[in-house]
Amino acid sequence: MDFFEQAYHGTPPWDIGRPQQEIVCLEETGQITGKVLDVGCGTGDNALFLAGCGHEVVGLDSVERAIEAAQRKAEERCLSAMFIRGEILSLREIGRTFDTVIDSGLFHTLSDTERILFVRNLHDVLVPGGSYFMLAFSDLEPEGYGPRRITKQEIQDSFSDGWRINGIRAAVFESRTRKEGSRAWLSSITRL
Numbered sequence: 035m036d037f038f039e040q041a042y043h044g045t046p047p048w049d050i051g052r053p054q055q056e057i058v059c060l061e062e063t064g065q066i067t068g069k070v071l072d073v074g075c076g077t078g079d080n081a082l083f084l085a086g087c088g089h090e091v092v093g094l095d096s097v098e099r100a101i102e103a104a105q106r107k108a109e110e111r112c113l114s115a116m117f118i119r120g121e122i123l124s125l126r127e128i129g130r131t132f133d134t135v136i137d138s139g140l141f142h143t144l145s146d147t148e149r150i151l152f153v154r155n156l157h158d159v160l161v162p163g164g165s166y167f168m169l170a171f172s173d174l175e176p177e178g179y180g181p182r183r184i185t186k187q188e189i190q191d192s193f194s195d196g197w198r199i200n201g202i203r204a205a206v207f208e209s210r211t212r213k214e215g216s217r218a219w220l221s222s223i224t225r226l
Contacts, residue, residue, distance in 0.1 A: 042099040047211040049076055053083035054138050056169050056205050056220050061087055065167070065222070068133025071159060073122055074140030078104030078115065084136075085115040092128065093117045123148060125155035132159055135166045139207060142170040142181045149192050157196055160225040166197075168221040169207055175217040189221050198224045 038046075057080045060066050066089065072081040075093030077100050085091045085108070093115060095101055104117040120127060122140060135156060144152055160166060173183040186202050193199055205220035 038097050039099070042097050042103075045210070046076070047209045048139050048207075049079075050208050050210055051079065053080045054169060054208055056207075056218075057136060057138060057167075058083065060136075060167055065165065066134050066136070067165070069130075071125075071128070071130075071132040071135045073125070073135060073137050073156075074143075075104060075117065076100050076139075078107050078117060080136060080138055081115050081117070082107055082111060082113050085113045086111070089134075091115040092130070092132070094120050094122065094125070094128065096121055123151045123155060125152075125159045128159060130159065131161050131164075133161055133164050135160055135164070137166065137168040137170070139169060139171075139181075141168050142184050153192055153197075157225060162225055164225050166221075166223040166225065168223065169205060169218055170221070171207060172204065172217045172219045174204070179211065180216060184219060186219065189219065193221075193223050196226050198226055200224055 070084050070089045070091045072093040075081050075095045078093050081091045081093035093104055098119050101117045101119045108115050170184045171181050173185045200222040202219050202221045205218045206215035207218035208215045
């Protein structure tokens with residue numbers, strides 16, 4: 035059993051029972067548009083929030099327990115969102131394209147090799163001109179717990195070919211571990 039499967043035998047620290055405030059702000063400012071893919075959706079709080087705002091949403095996660103929990107939440111809240119168990123490095127297998135892809139805490143879990151594969155797959159499922167929003171642990175967050183930290187340069191290097199980086203700004207990744215959250219980068223990236 036891998037780390038993520040094991041984490042969902044309880045309540046993972048990133049499962050805060052509501053959408054990340056950064057995702058709420060993106061929606062409120064009109065930056066999230068059209069059909070949305072939530073990669074690494076967990077139990078679906080970000081996806082369900084966006085479905086409630088009228089978006090057609092697909093949530094993808096590799097952990098069956100997370101997908102089952104997301105589906106239960108959708109039924110309980112009478113929201114229409116599709117949740118799929120699948121591999122993050124095989125986004126092409128969804129067989130659809132999206133206007134917006136959100137990533138709340140996925141990219142920072144990927145190895146260097148996995149990042150290359152993920153970015154290629156992301157390019158294939160995002161329409162030209164589509165937006166990718168990534169919330170990831172920042173290198174400004176002190177070490178000692180949690181996932182690998184990401185530098186702005188790593189983000190720029192990962193999205194240097196076929197992408198336009200609109201901005202990378204300081205943000206907060208909310209969790210149950212720390213009341214104040216963790217320092218993060220919120221990146222806005224457009225597929226060319």
